[in-house]
Amino acid sequence: MIEPMTRTPNANVGGGRGLAPNQKQWQAVQRRDRGADGAFVYAVRSTGIYCRPSCPARKPGLEQVEFFPLPEAAEQQGFRACLRCRPRLARLRDPRTAAVARVCREIEAQIDADSSKSANGDASEAPMTLSSLSSAAGMSAHQLERAFRSVMGISPRQYADARRMRRLKSRLRKGDDVTTALYDAGFGSSSRLYERAPAQLGMTPATYRQGGAGMKIRYAIVGSPLGRLLVAATDRGISALYLGKEDGPLESSLRKEYPRAELQRDRNSLQGWVGKILEHLRGREPNLDLPTDVQATAFQRRVWEELRKIPYGTTRTYGQVARAIGKPKAIRAVARACATNPVSVVVPCHRVVRADGNLAGYRWGLERKQALLEQESAGRGEKRQRTGVK
Numbered sequence: 001m002i003e004p005m006t007r008t009p010n011a012n013v014g015g016g017r018g019l020a021p022n023q024k025q026w027q028a029v030q031r032r033d034r035g036a037d038g039a040f041v042y043a044v045r046s047t048g049i050y051c052r053p054s055c056p057a058r059k060p061g062l063e064q065v066e067f068f069p070l071p072e073a074a075e076q077q078g079f080r081a082c083l084r085c086r087p088r089l090a091r092l093r094d095p096r097t098a099a100v101a102r103v104c105r106e107i108e109a110q111i112d113a114d115s116s117k118s119a120n121g122d123a124s125e126a127p128m129t130l131s132s133l134s135s136a137a138g139m140s141a142h143q144l145e146r147a148f149r150s151v152m153g154i155s156p157r158q159y160a161d162a163r164r165m166r167r168l169k170s171r172l173r174k175g176d177d178v179t180t181a182l183y184d185a186g187f188g189s190s191s192r193l194y195e196r197a198p199a200q201l202g203m204t205p206a207t208y209r210q211g212g213a214g215m216k217i218r219y220a221i222v223g224s225p226l227g228r229l230l231v232a233a234t235d236r237g238i239s240a241l242y243l244g245k246e247d248g249p250l251e252s253s254l255r256k257e258y259p260r261a262e263l264q265r266d267r268n269s270l271q272g273w274v275g276k277i278l279e280h281l282r283g284r285e286p287n288l289d290l291p292t293d294v295q296a297t298a299f300q301r302r303v304w305e306e307l308r309k310i311p312y313g314t315t316r317t318y319g320q321v322a323r324a325i326g327k328p329k330a331i332r333a334v335a336r337a338c339a340t341n342p343v344s345v346v347v348p349c350h351r352v353v354r355a356d357g358n359l360a361g362y363r364w365g366l367e368r369k370q371a372l373l374e375q376e377s378a379g380r381g382e383k384r385q386r387t388g389v390k
Contacts, residue, residue: 025067028053038090041068043079045339045361050074055085063359063366069151070097072104076152076162077336099137100151103144106136107160111167130156153332215239215293217258220267220274221247225281225375226368230254231274232263237291238273241343243364257342258295277345283375286312290346299330303337310351313376317355339363345372 028036036053043050044060050071051057068074071081071088081088092098133156134144148156217239219232224243230250232240240257244250254263267274279285296304302325309324310316316324322334338349344364350372354360362369 022067026062038093041071041074041087043074048079049082050079050087051082052085052087052090055082057084063361070101072101073152096147097151100148103133103137108163111163215261217261218264218266218269219254220270221250222274224278226371231270231277233270234293237293238343238346239293241345243368288346292343292346294342300337303334304341304347307347307349310348315351315353318352319355321352
């Protein structure tokens with residue numbers, strides 16, 4: 001549920017005059033316009049992959065797409081480069097964007113070097129000063145800081161920290177012990193890692209590494225007003241709620257979410273919770289107050305807790321949610337937390353919309369998001385009529 005970027009693309013992207021930037025970009029993607037390569041990339045939420053506009057791959061629906069000014073910005077949000085069109089090789093059109101891309105790659109190269117030094121027992125995390133980075137980019141430090149924040153939404157230092165943490169997460173998910181993972185990610189000591197872990201992992205590295213290990217999750221898949229419904233839970237609460245057309249992809253998503261958990265299909269033990277969710281989807285149970293048991297970072301938990309405060313039949317914008325949790329500038333991070341919510345409906349991320357009131361992407365499709373909001377709005381109106389509230 002992340003809103004597309006609002007930065008105006010290069011003029012040669014194409015599209016009719018007066019169209020919103022995302023519409024121009026979408027038209028370029030649909031035409032597989034080679035002239036748009038290097039002006040932006042597009043990412044597909046359902047696959048986690050980003051491409052150049054001319055990519056010959058089958059095109060997704062617009063509700064699954066997000067646009068970024070350069071590959072590094074897409075990767076910062078967790079997307080992987082398409083192996084078919086190799087978007088990182090496209091020549092960037094905008095000089096300032098190209099300069100930011102060069103700095104990103106300089107930072108990545110430095111992190112790789114730090115990793116090699118750590119593996120050899122040398123000191124790592126060599127200081128990357130804004131001065132040295134700006135000099136390589138042919139800008140002043142102030143110009144680089146402004147350009148980087150404009151394109152990437154964060155500072156060069158924050159980008160470096162995020163790349164290290166991303167590398168750490170990857171190693172932990174693959175099963176590396178914490179010590180091996182922290183040195184591979186370029187952290188010079190465990191103390192430096194544990195200083196940053198609560199803010200960026202939301203838990204200790206050892207806990208993050210578990211990937212659901214030790215969790216016993218039961219799940220059921222049933223028919224619902226919005227298609228097939230998967231509900232998974234531990235004894236403590238709901239761990240996943242997915243919507244789709246077929247059982248197979250839903251089960252695959254559950255295994256991906258909890259790769260090291262013990263999964264068991266068991267409809268009988270979940271009948272109570274499943275029944276309440278179905279009643280909610282039919283508009284007969286407005287207050288769906290069910291316990292949850294999910295893995296999350298501290299930031300994700302703050303966002304999801306705020307979403308559960310949104311009244312039935314109403315909506316909030318991403319900006320309003322960001323302000324409510326005390327992070328008014330973290331609009332994109334809020335959107336990402338909504339997009340990664342594993343317990344949809346119970347945590348009602350469908351109630352968050354764009355600032356202009358339009359619906360942004362929804363993991364389970366915009367049609368389902370629209371249907372949920374219409375059902376809730378109708379149910380809220382009926383309740384007002386019965387109670388005499390105007």
